[in-house]
Structure formats: structure tokens, C-alpha cells
Amino acid sequence: MTTESLLQQAESLLATMSRGSTRPETNRLDVVIESSGLVPAVSALKNARWGYLTALTGLDLGVEAGVVEALYHFCSDAAVTTLRVRLPRIGGSVPSIYQLIPAVGFYERELAEMYGVTVTGMPDDSRLFLPDDWPVGVYPLLKDFDPQSAQPVKVPPPPRGSSTGERFIIPIGPQHPALKEPGHFEFTVDGEIVTAARMRLGYVHRGIEKAVEQRNWIQSLYLLERVCGICSHTHSVAYCLGVEQLAQVEVPPRAQAIRELIAGLERIHSHLLWLGVAAHEAGFDTLFMYSWRDRETVMDLLETVSGNRVNYSANILGGVKIDITAEFAEAIRRGIDYLEERSRHYLDIVTTDTMFLQRTRGIGAMTREQAEHFGVLGPLARASGILRDVRVEAPYGAYTRFPISAVTAQAGDLEARFVVRLKELFVTCNAIRTILDNLPPGELAVKVPRRIPAGETISRVEAPRGELFYFIRSTGGDKPDRVKVRTPSLCNWTSVLHQAIGCQLADVPLLLAGMDPCFSCNDR
Template sequence: MSDKNKFKIPIGPQHPALKEPESFSVALKGEKILGVDIRLGYNHRGVEKACEERTYIQDMYLVERVCGICSHSHSTCFVQAVEEIAGLQVPRRALYIRTLVSELERIHSHLLWLGVAGHEIGFDTLLMYTWRDREVVMDILAELTGNRVNYGMNTIGGVRRDINPDQIKKVLKGMDILEERTKYYIEVASKETTVIKRLLGVGILSHEDALRLDAVGPTARASNVNRDVRRDDPYAAYSEVSFNVITDDHNDIYGRTLVRVKELMEAYKIVRQVLKDMPDGPITVKAPRKIPAGEATSRYEAPRGEDMHYVKSNGTEKPERVKIRAPTLANIQAVKHMLKDRFLADMPIVIAAIDPCFSCTDRLISINDLDRTKSEIVTWEGLRDYSIKWYKEKGIDFSKVEI
């Protein structure tokens, strides 16, 4: 194939199928991806700077809005750092409630991912099933926290809402329903031909590469990297519950799917233990408005992987510096690696498999020929005219077809 057939196709930053703006510039030779440049930052809202200008309590609500899905992850990660600097002894009951909400959030996030993954591979029945079942955990979250997302559960020194026996009953009932459903999903993920054929051997990330590229979360664990902050650097009540860290050695999207569905089962297990062992007592301690000077680093296993917050205080009511490292940023190099030398058609599911989601159909395509400096914008109509002309030259006339 001559160099003339190499194309660079930009996908994003604004795209109807994207949840967030990000831009992928894909160099192609035929169907094969030669390399991908990823441009991020379109969603940069200056949260870290904004934190320096607000009080700790305001910051907690602000960082909760870093992510619409892992909202409890960010707020917990942040308050843990602040509580460490302030030397607060958070009541055990509060730690258990944090753990409970954390696992419920993982359940809703993993079910959401399973649906998105199903959709990306054209298996929309899976999307419909998982998103219907996800409503069970969304209802539980709304019941416990008052909200489906952005729960506002944390406060510096504990949690804002207690949990009563009625709610515990409802949660347990929900877990039973979801456990049954998840058993079915494990069956689907591991035995359904559509899933296996489409995901096995796609988006490969070897164990060595996962370590070298510092991949995190289910992406790393599906490459047999046995890391989970909940076990390795326990926070909240995780040191008091028993669960398995799920790993898999398929090193591909099939493995990532298995890790996530099996993690769901572990999450139900953790929720039951937390509810059974939840100690009585207060749910918060009084926190000072001004936090003494100091610094702390907090780690948290969010559904997508390790989240890290660094907080430096200066003795005032506003922090000196807040640094947030969300898991997707850590997985970006891994995505680049997974896409190289693979087919363009695999791109949506490969990107979705680390858990931002993506699809690459568009109504406007900009084509930059790598060998020429010229670039042109081709509209949907333009593409249609081009294809009609192309077929006409080959003796087939589509121009009379009504669309």
C-alpha cells in the first residue's frame, strides 16, 4: 500500500456519541490504526484553582462534581486527606456508611459500563437489561442519600445522613435482586458467543505493559495486575471487611468485562457485611473551620481505578493546594497502546473498555492527507455524492435511488 493511502481522521472533541469532549486524531492505513494522538483538557474547569479560593466544606461539594458517576469517590478521597491533616477521628459508623455508599456507587457504575459495552458491540439487549437493573441500585442510592448522583453524603468528620433499619432491609432486598441478575450477566459475559467473539483478543494490554504504563482499576486487573487500593492501602471500613480482589489474565476487553461483573458480586458481599457489622454510635465529629497547616495524600479505589487527592493546608479555612488525579488520566497511555496496529472498528469498544465511552460515526469528517498539506472538510452529503460518483465510474448508478 502506498503512503498516499495513509489518512489522519480527527474524532471529537464534540461528538454526539461522546459523554465528554476529548479529541482523538487517528492515523490510518486502510482499516489499520498506525497511531493515535489524544488531546484532552476540553473539560478542564479549573477545579484545583477554584478549590484554593473556597473553604474546605465548599470544596467538598465542588470535588464531588469532578465526576458525575464517581462523585462519592472524589468527595471521600478529598475529605480523607482533610481529616488526616486535621487529626480527626471519624466515627466508625460513618466509615461504614462511606464504605456502603462507595460500593453502591461501584455497583451502579459497573452496571452502567456493562450496558455501554453492550451497546458499543451492537448487543443492545444487554444495555436494556443492565440499565433496567441499575435502577434498583439508583433507587437505593436515592433512598439513602436523597440523590441518584452527587450524593452529598460526606462532611468533614463523618457523614451527613444516618441509615435506619427500614433502609437496611430495602438495601438487602435490592442486593438479592441484583445478585441474581449479576449471576446471569456472568453467564452472558463468559458464555455468550456474541460477547466472546467480539471481545476476545481485542484491546490487548499485556501484563508487562499494564505495569509499565501504570494502568489502574479493572483495566490493570484484567491484565493480571493484582492491585486494589481497598486492600493495599485500606481506607474507610475496608480493613474490616473481607473481599477478593478480582484479577484476570485474558489481557483484553473480554477480561475487563469478566473483572467488572465479578467485582459486582464482591460489591454485594461487601454491602452485606457492612450492613451486618455496622457499629452503633455517632456519625460525625465536629471539625474545625480552619485546618492546621500540613499536607496529606489520600487514595481511593474508584470504580474506574485508583483516585488520588493531595491536599496542602496553611492554617486558614481555605486550602493552599488541592491536586486531583482521576483514574481515566492514568489509563490514557494504556488506551494509546491498545489501539496501535489494531482495526479502526475496534476503537469504540477499546476506548469504552477503560470506561469513558465512545463511538465513531459522524456527520462531518475532516480528512488530512498525511502526504499533502491540504486538508478538506467532507460533509455527509459530500460523502454521499462521492460514493455515487465512485460507483458510477464502476458502472453502477445509485443517483436515482430515493433517500
């Protein structure tokens, strides 16, 4: 179906709940609904299998307007339908849609603690991002938030003894010898079998969404690039695309191609890093060390081409900073030839090594239906047979000129996730070669005004871990009014926590690693 017919279908599905609708951009439909109409509206979209819930944005329109909006973004291919629920700034309330879409659990908790919106019927309303000693009634993403009001409060110690009854809970993190990242998990176990799982984030939350409201459009680019140390380029591409849409500037084709090229190198770097981590969690440290040794090749390439090793800073608003000359092209070709050969070897290992397959084959299998129900994204979805890839569904930038074929598998188990990611490396290597052979000539950047025209836009790009979603709002000034970042890891947690139930506790570390979680992305 075309984007236009998808939007018309959504409009007719939501006609009875709608209190007015607009088309802010050609691929977007905004429908204003009452909070009482939220559940019927979401049911209508879900029953018609119209796309998936991609993000929930909170938006404070300011003290004068006295309105906070909760925006539920649904995507189907390139079409985006946003349900806008207008709420009073103080004491607003929306019903939870967790029963319809489990992935919304984390988003609703975030909305509640950042904006003070009461979400009724949430199964878990504990803090997700804010510290335990954060005062009650202080909501940091409201426009009139005063940092002085966020003085730490005394927290009563957690109850000791048998208050949990007969259950045995294993806490893991935020400091734990086997979990290197700052997350906290609680696995309830019956013997060796996990019977319940919950998690807590926010230990390294940096408040980047709030901080960009204090910086100009250019400074924000570099702050947002630092949301993640692995997919940093993807973040800056998503932000640049959004700002360029708002400013209505056309990025030169050469710059778009270079952006895709860097994104390709970054994907190779990210997947090889993940391969090592996942192998390590499975106890296969030989694979971990060899894959990380090879990853140095792509890290060196990125450093040679961009001048930086981690936050490449290749983008500027309106284009890119760096050019790919013939000399660099040759170095990249040599590097990816070697990496492709190595990746084939690793694919052979992960699909044939008997010991390793005992840890991956048939473990944590997620059917297509389950994957759709939990709203998973990226390689996790593709391993379960869902073609969910923004580069294919809604090509952006140079992906229209240099298209990508998505890799899918059917089994949905851990082995399939290894296969999908490794095969993606081959696709990426081929794409990089095509770009290098056909790099369009021309300028590297166009001028973008320092004040961005007022408006709202959505940009979606495919990060190595899945769809990355940016909602950007400008009020016409030299600073963004709101930048919402929804990272793929946040979507994928729900499925993994559900899948852990019924698994052996020993499989849980690999199950968690299998989704390639990024705590830095979560705690943006």
C-alpha cells in the first residue's frame, strides 16, 4: 500500500474517536483524541494490524498554554500516525494501553515520571529512570522545572526478611561482576527456572533530552551524537535529517552517500562488537577475542576517514564534514574485503560449533506472532521473520539511491540472531562497495539557517540495533523546543524480559546479550 492510502486507512479507522486531524507532513497524520478515546483508538489500529507503536512522546506546550500532550506514534512503512492526547499540565491522566501493547510499559513509566501524567492501570508504576531519592512531584521535562527543586530526599531502606513470601529473587546489577553495564534486574526463580523478571534503568541517565533545550541547534548535534558510543553516527544522522526537514534544505547526494557509507562502517563495528560480547556471555572467549581483534580494522578505518575513533562527528547540519577521496576509498575496500572474509568464517563457526550451538539453538525462540505482539525492532525482529527495517520500509537519505536488502531468518532463536547479524555484515560490505564505486560528485554540504522554522518533524533511521526514532519540535528559535529520542533497546527489553520467563537462569545472560542491549541508549 502507498503511504497515502495507509494514512487514509488510519484516518477512517480513527474517524469515530477523532477530535480533529491534520497532515503536518506528507507521510504523517496527526489525530487529536480525548484520553477516554485512547484505548478504542489503539484497539482500532491494532485490530486492523495498522503498523506498530513506535514511541510515546511527552510534550509540554508551556506554562501559558497549560497543556501537556502525550503523542502515541504508530508507524506502518513510511506512514506515521500520531494520536495526540491533550492533557492539563497538572493532574493529567491517560489510561494505560499495556494490555494491548506490552512494549508501552517502559514508555508509560517514562511519561509518568518525566511529565507527571498519571497513567491509570499500569502493571508496574515504579521508577524507571529517575533516581530513588528524587523528590515526589518534581517532573524534569516540564518547561518550568527548577533544578533547585530536585534536592535528594531520604529513601527508606528496602524491606528485609520474608516480605516477598516464598519467592526467591536473584538481583543482578547495577554493579555486578558478570554484568558490565549499569542496569538492575530482578529474576524470580523456582530452582533454576526463571518465573518472573523485572528491570530498572537510569543509573547513568544524563538528561540529554532536557540538555538540548538549553543548546543551539548545532551544539545539540554533538550532544545527541553522544547518546551512544557505538551508534553515535546514527544518532547524529537522525537529528540532522529531522532538522533538515524542518529547515527544508536538500542535502547534496554526495553527502547523503557518505552518511550511508559511515553508517555502514559503523554497523560493521557494532555487529562485530556484539558478536564478541554475545560469544563471551556464552563462554566462548576465543570467538570474543578474535572478533574484537578484527573489529580493530573497522575502528582504524573510521578513525582514518573521519579523524575520530568513537564519536566520528562526520555530520554537520546540511551535509558532512569529510570527503572520501580515492586513497580513502582504497583503504576502505581493503578493510572490508578482509572483514567480509572473517565474517564468513565466524558465520561458519556459530552455525557449526557443537558446543556453541548447545547454548544458542532453540534457546529463547520467539515466534513471529510473539515478536509482533512485543513490538520488537531491528535484528531481533528480523530473526523472527518480520521484515522491520527502516532502510527498506521507509528509505531515507542515500538508501533510495543505494538500496539495502533486509536479512531475515525464521527460527527466532539465539542462533537466528547470530545468523541475521552476520549476514547483515555481508549486505553492508556490498553496499559500501557499491557506494564507493558510484560516489556521486558534488558539494559536501549546504547552508542551514541558525534559526530553524517552527514546526514538528519525525525522523526514523535504522541503527545497528533497530529503528531509532527522533521527534523534533522547533518554535522558530535558535534552540530546539523538544527532542525526543526513542532508542531501539528500550523497545526490545519487553520481549526479552517476557522470554526469560521459563528459561534456565544460566541462559539469561546470553538471552540478554542476544538483543544487543545498549544501556547508554536507554539512559539518554
